[in-house]
Amino acid sequence: xxxxxxxxxxxxxxxxxxxxxxxxxxxxxxxxxxxxxxxxxxxxxxxxxxxxxxxxxxxxxxxxxxxxxxxxxxxxxxxxxxxxxxxxxxxxxxxxxxxxxxxxxxxxxxxxxxxxxxxxxxxxxxxxxxxxxxxxxxxxxxxxxxxxxxxxxxxxxxxxxxxxxxxxxxxxxxxxxxxxxxxxxxxxxxxxxxxxxxxxxxxxxxxxxxxxxxxxxxxxxxxxxxxxxxxxxxxxxxxxxxxxxxxxxxxxxxxxxxxxxxxxxxxxxxxxxxxxxxxxxxxxxxxxxxxxxxxxxxxxxxxxxxxxxxxxxxxxxxxxxxxxxxxxxxxxxxxxxxxxxxxxxxxxxxxxxxxxxxxxxxxxxxxxxxxxxxxxxxxxxxxxxxxxxxxxxxxxxxxxxxxxxxxxxxxxxxxxxxxxxxxxxxxxxxxxxxxxxxxxxxxxxxxxxxxxxxxxxxxxxxxxxxxxxxxxxxxxxxxxxxxxxxxxxxxxxxxxxxxxxxxxxxxxxxxxxxxxxxxxxxxxxxxxxxxxxxxxxxx
Amino acid sequence: xxxxxxxxxxxxxxxxxxxxxxxxxxxxxxxxxxxxxxxxxxxxxxxxxxxxxxxxxxxxxxxxxxxxxxxxxxxxxxxxxxxxxxxxxxxxxxxxxxxxxxxxxxxxxxxxxxxxxxxxxxxxxxxxxxxxxxxxxxxxxxxxxxxxxxxxxxxxxxxxxxxxxxxxxxxxxxxxxxxxxxxxxxxxxxxxxxxxxxxxxxxxxxxxxxxxxxxxxxxxxxxxxxxxxxxxxxxxxxxxxxxxxxxxxxxxxxxxxxxxxxxxxxxxxxxxxxxxxxxxxxxxxxxxxxxxxxxxxxxxxxxxxxxxxxxxxxxxxxxxxxxxxxxx
Numbered sequence: 026x027x028x029x030x031x032x033x034x035x036x037x038x039x040x041x042x043x044x045x046x047x048x049x050x051x052x053x054x055x056x057x058x059x060x061x062x063x064x065x066x067x068x069x070x071x072x073x074x075x076x077x078x079x080x081x082x083x084x085x086x087x088x089x090x091x092x093x094x095x096x097x098x099x100x101x102x103x104x105x106x107x108x109x110x111x112x113x114x115x116x117x118x119x120x121x122x123x124x125x126x127x128x129x130x131x132x133x134x135x136x137x138x139x140x141x142x143x144x145x146x147x148x149x150x151x152x153x154x155x156x157x158x159x160x161x162x163x164x165x166x167x168x169x170x171x172x173x174x175x176x177x178x179x180x181x182x183x184x185x186x187x188x189x190x191x192x193x194x195x196x197x198x199x200x201x202x203x204x205x206x207x208x209x210x211x212x213x214x215x216x217x218x219x220x221x222x223x224x225x226x227x228x229x230x231x232x233x234x235x236x237x238x239x240x241x242x243x244x245x246x247x248x249x250x251x252x253x254x255x256x257x258x259x260x261x262x263x264x265x266x267x268x269x270x271x272x273x274x275x276x277x278x279x280x281x282x283x284x285x286x287x288x289x290x291x292x293x294x295x296x297x298x299x300x301x302x303x304x305x306x307x308x309x310x311x312x313x314x315x316x317x318x319x320x321x322x323x324x325x326x327x328x329x330x331x332x333x334x335x336x337x338x339x340x341x342x343x344x345x346x347x348x349x350x351x352x353x354x355x356x357x358x359x360x361x362x363x364x365x366x367x368x369x370x371x372x373x374x375x376x377x378x379x380x381x382x383x384x385x386x387x388x389x390x391x392x393x394x395x396x397x398x399x400x401x402x403x404x405x406x407x408x409x410x411x412x413x414x415x416x417x418x419x420x421x422x423x424x425x426x427x428x429x430x431x432x433x434x435x436x437x438x439x440x441x442x443x444x445x446x447x448x449x450x451x452x453x454x455x456x457x458x459x460x461x462x463x464x465x466x467x468x469x470x471x472x473x474x475x476x477x478x479x480x481x482x483x484x485x486x487x488x489x490x491x492x493x494x495x496x497x498x499x500x501x502x503x504x505x506x507x508x509x510x511x512x513x514x515x516x517x518x519x520x521x522x523x524x525x526x527x528x529x530x531x532x533x534x535x536x537x538x539x540x541x542x543x544x545x546x547x548x549x550x551x552x553x554x555x556x557x558x559x560x561x562x563x564x
Numbered sequence: 565x566x567x568x569x570x571x572x573x574x575x576x577x578x579x580x581x582x583x584x585x586x587x588x589x590x591x592x593x594x595x596x597x598x599x600x601x602x603x604x605x606x607x608x609x610x611x612x613x614x615x616x617x618x619x620x621x622x623x624x625x626x627x628x629x630x631x632x633x634x635x636x637x638x639x640x641x642x643x644x645x646x647x648x649x650x651x652x653x654x655x656x657x658x659x660x661x662x663x664x665x666x667x668x669x670x671x672x673x674x675x676x677x678x679x680x681x682x683x684x685x686x687x688x689x690x691x692x693x694x695x696x697x698x699x700x701x702x703x704x705x706x707x708x709x710x711x712x713x714x715x716x717x718x719x720x721x722x723x724x725x726x727x728x729x730x731x732x733x734x735x736x737x738x739x740x741x742x743x744x745x746x747x748x749x750x751x752x753x754x755x756x757x758x759x760x761x762x763x764x765x766x767x768x769x770x771x772x773x774x775x776x777x778x779x780x781x782x783x784x785x786x787x788x789x790x791x792x793x794x795x796x797x798x799x800x801x802x803x804x805x806x807x808x809x810x811x812x813x814x815x816x817x818x819x820x821x822x823x824x825x826x827x828x829x830x831x832x833x834x835x836x837x838x839x840x841x842x843x844x845x846x847x848x849x850x851x852x853x854x855x856x857x858x859x860x861x862x863x864x865x866x867x868x869x870x871x872x873x874x875x876x877x878x879x880x881x882x883x884x885x886x887x888x889x890x891x892x
Contacts, residue, residue: 037677043760073867107862109618110845116611117840120766122758123664123687126671132679137760146761159765159832165569167763193626197658197665197691198837199846201626231869232877241878242885268887310887311874324621325866332868340871340890364622364858386633386646390854397633404636431624433631433644433851440637455669455681459628459643485671488679 030058033520036133036480043137049150049164051174053181055082058477061184061470064224069217071228072326076217082180087173093216094171098155100215105156110204115152117198118145124192124202129462130185133481141192141202144182148209151175180218183209185478187467188321189426194459206468211323219322223469226318230330235280235314244310247283251292255300258293258551260543263300268341269307273378275338276306277358277392278349279316279507288510290549291350291528298399298530301539302379302407306347312337315354316507320361321469328365331357335366338391345375346392350528352425352506353467355394359432363390380405394428396437396505396529403444409538414545415446416555418501420532421493422451423486423513424461425506433459438505438529445536450497456489466512479512480519487520494521502526567753570767574775577825578818585817589808592817593797598806600824607831612839621860623853626846644851651850659841662692686747694744697737698773700724701780704737708791708798732788738781745774765833772826779819789813 046052060082069077075096078088090096105112124141126132131139138144146167153160154168162168169175188203213219226236233240239247248265256262266272276299282292299306312333319326338346348358363369372391375384382401384393402408422442428434435458442449456462465483466475493499502513502524513526527550535548548554585592629640645651657663665688669681704720707713725733749770752762783789793809794816800806830836842848875882875890882889 033677037673039673041757043756048760105618107619107621109615109620109843110624112618113615113840113843113845116615117834117837117844119834119837120758120761120763121665121687121691122755122761123668125757125761132671132673137757140757140761142761157832165566165764167765190626193846194628195664195667197662198841199626199658199664199844201624201846204624204846234874240881241887242881245885245887270888310882311871325864329866329868332866333871336868336871359853360624361622363853364860365863367857382634384633385855386631387854389857392854400637401634404634430626430628433627433629433640434633435630436637437633453681455671460667484677485679488677492678 031477031480033480036477037484039133039135041135047164048138048143048146049167049169051169051172051178053174053178055181057474059185059475060181060478061220061222061472061475064217064219064221068221068224068228069219072224072231074217074219074224075215078217082177087177087218089173089176089216089218093176096215097171097176097212100212101152101156104208104211105152108204108208110201111208114145114200114205115149115156118142118149118200120146121197123195123197124200127192127195128202129187129189129191129465129485130478130482133465133484134478138178138182139185141196141200144186144202145200145205147175147178147182148205176213176216176218179209180213183213184220184470187426187463187465187470187482189463189467190430191426191460191462194430207320207324210321214323220469220472222472222475223318223321226316226469227322227326227330230314230316230318233313234309234311234333236316236318237280237284239280239284239313241310244283244308244313248308251283251289251296255293255297258547258549259297259539259545261297261300261539261541263296265296266307268309268311270341271343272307272341273305273344274307275312275341275343275346276308276349277312277315277334277346277354278308279351279354280314281316281507281511282349285507285511287514287525287527287531287550288507290531291510293549294528294530294532294534295349295395297534297537297539298408301537302402305378307341307343309337309341315348315351315358317354317357318469320353320357324361327357327361331362332366334358334362335369338369339371344373345387346372347395347398348392349395350505350507350530352427352508354507355434356427356431358390358392362392377401379407394432394434394437396434396441399530399533400437400440403441410444410533410536411538412445412447412536414536414548414554415532416448417548417552418446418527418532419448419450419497419499420446420501420503421449421490421499422457422529423464423490423502423504423509424457425504425509426461426463426467428505429459429461434505438503441529441533442503445533448497450493450499452489452493456485462486462489464506464509464512464516466516467508471508471512476515480516483512483516484520486513487516490517490524491521494524500524501532503529503532505529566762566764567767570764570771573768574771574822577772577822578775578779581818581821582814585812585821586814589812589817592821593808593812594801594806596824597801597820600828603828604830607828608836608839611831611836615840615843619861620845620849621862623849623858624845625849625851625853627851631851646850646852646855648850651848655842655848658847662688662695665691687751690744690747690751693740694748697741697744700737701735701741704735708795709802711795711799730785732784734785738777738784741777742774742781745770745777749774769833769835772822772829776819776822776826779815779822783813783815783819787813787815789816
């Protein structure tokens with residue numbers, strides 16, 4: 026961290042008194058550490074998105090197209106006609122303010138325009154001006170002209186929302202700020218205002234199949250590298266199947282699992298688990314990314330990037346699809362994939378080959394969450410687990426926003442954790458399950474230039490971790506989201522040093538007793554396990 | 565300033581009602597109420613149809629409890645409904661009891677730093693109290709519009725005056741609605757955050773409702789107005805043979821004029837949350853996304869990068885890595 030970075034003590038001195046100025050007069054200051062850099066032209070161009078150019082948010086001239094205002098207003102009109110959510114959410118907010126302190130960015134920054142209601146009002150004020158009769162009255166009606174100042178505010182605040190949907194839980198009308206932000210970002214994209222941390226992964230993903238731009242041989246190398254590591258740790262030889270036609274199951278994971286740490290240990294976890302149960306599955310180098318930064322760009326981009334999943338399942342002739350630990354990927358797979366890229370009528374109803382359990386909740390999409398799959402294995406006594414191997418870990422679980430508020434996947438991961446770990450502690454109830462706090466860096470905001478805002482937005486989550494760290498000595502924050510795994514370590518180092526971040530399947534695999542394995546002295550990370558008498562239990 | 569302007573506007577409207585009613589009874593007692601009802605009905609239907617005819621491309625349910633997945637995991641049917649029935653129950657609790665608002669907490673950073681959450685139920689309580697008493701009062705007013713007055717209306721009246729305080733007997737709902745509205749107004753003014761987000765329209769709705777309630781209270785408890793004339797006027801309006809009888813107190817015209825403004829303003833304002841709450845896609849859809857395919861009526865085709873194109877681009881690398889190719 027650079028020297029100008031605020032210390033935690035400084036950062037937490039937050040003034041919640043809003044400015045005396047009328048919010049309808051746009052003011053935005055692109056302060057270092059609180060915004061993300063613009064999308065690089067070559068990536069914007071590669072995706073055929075409008076207005077590729079060199080620019081930065083701090084420039085006074087954003088090099089907008091001459092008719093940018095009309096483009097935005099036409100875009101708004103189109104979306105008002107296509108999304109009931111958008112029209113309704115523009116119309117019915119009563120500004121009761123119940124959402125205000127539910128936003129991690131508001132709690133961590135005190136910036137009144139980070140109250141979810143205000144984030145929406147930034148858009149609503151323009152909606153009122155151009156799409157309602159009362160809007161002609163101007164400020165009195167809460168309406169304002171669309172000008173560059175307003176557009177800059179949109180950019181700042183729509184890229185200062187992680188689309189976590191926590192506020193929506195508390196809204197009496199279920200107004201969903203993620204929906205507002207998604208539409209807001211779509212509008213910004215129409216005139217070429219996007220951020221590189223989103224647009225480069227999207228461009229990579231469109232070309233290579235994954236966000237990191239890893240090409241097929243790199244994909245294979247990574248998987249083989251993981252297999253070698255596993256052999257070293259367990260003595261078990263694994264040959265990771267890639268693009269294998271006729272496999273029963275296509276396994277989709279976020280690319281960070283095979284290219285970033287601590288995600289990597291979760292990948293090791295999956296591979297070990299599948300080896301132990303003899304699962305007939307395949308990775309795909311083409312569909313080598315379940316994550317979908319299209320979700321942070323536009324509805325169209327979600328569909329463009331996600332098309333490969335069903336296409337690949339069909340090409341490989343698998344029966345059904347299993348999905349790894351990833352948050353926003355699961356929002357896409359659960360709430361968008363079937364509608365956008367379905368119907369998946371060429372696949373079969375998912376049935377666990379080990380337990381015979383029919384996953385009726387995935388009857389139509391044919392895609393099962395790894396935690397659902399594994400919880401079913403454990404419940405049916407298919408795994409031999411030695412939880413004491415995780416005794417050096419005092420574990421808590423962070424509900425990732427999307428599995429929490431788009432699926433309601435709460436008990437499956439907890440069931441696995443409780444079986445695989447002897448020391449599991451919940452964070453306070455206002456900060457878990459449907460009330461979980463975002464890592465502060467989701468929706469494409471997990472970039473280093475945005476570090477101050479990430480530390481601010483992540484404060485509520487970190488503070489809850491600190492609570493269990495102080496009280497129970499928690500030293501591992503587990504989660505089922507690749508963005509969490511990428512960004513929580515930085516957050517922990519800043520607010521709660523001494524807490525590592527890991528995946529649920531990493532912990533499971535630590536505890537998984539594999540037939541023919543050598544005695545394990547370290548966990549998947551190479552950390553020493555506690556050498557107490559192994560209390561092997563059949564789960 | 566927004567609060568001040570809206571207060572002034574409601575005062576001006578009241579004055580207009582007071583003097584206008586005396587000077588032009590037919591206009592304020594008949595024409596405006598009829599016009600207001602017409603605007604209300606047309607506007608309401610227009611807005612609801614506009615919303616209802618706007619597609620719901622994606623099923624974006626916000627889940628607030630355990631999903632229905634494996635049979636041995638207890639799912640939360642109310643907060644994560646998987647069926648139509650459960651969704652109806654979720655909606656009913658939302659509409660009738662404001663369940664989400666009930667979750668309200670306050671988050672504050674205390675020394676440590678510790679983020680501390682405390683209960684904040686007053687917003688929920690005041691909102692619930694206001695909406696229910698408003699409905700109750702509307703229902704009670706049926707005695708002006710129906711002859712003979714139905715038994716249930718009389719019972720409602722009896723219940724409302726259960727404690728038999730004063731003459732005319734004090735209605736509990738009158739106290740509650742004034743207290744609730746006062747709370748909502750004071751909250752808007754006193755809480756700096758809420759004041760920051762409040763618009764003219766937010767204060768206007770509150771002052772209008774307060775004016776309406778206060779003029780009603782004045783009519784009943786202070787002026788103790790003769791209600792036979794008012795009933796005659798009301799019956800005339802509903803039977804489409806309107807006439808304004810002599811001797812109606814001018815305060816009554818404030819009451820009916822503010823009501824007319826409220827009713828006519830309703831469809832163009834945030835008050836339409838009454839209709840919108842039923843249509844919110846995050847709440848009124850079951851979380852059965854993976855079980856049942858949701859159809860998007862405008863599911864446009866998009867440009868994708870196909871497997872063939874991918875294989876073509878990376879052919880050499882795929883080959884070198886020993887991965888299988890479709891076209892060798």
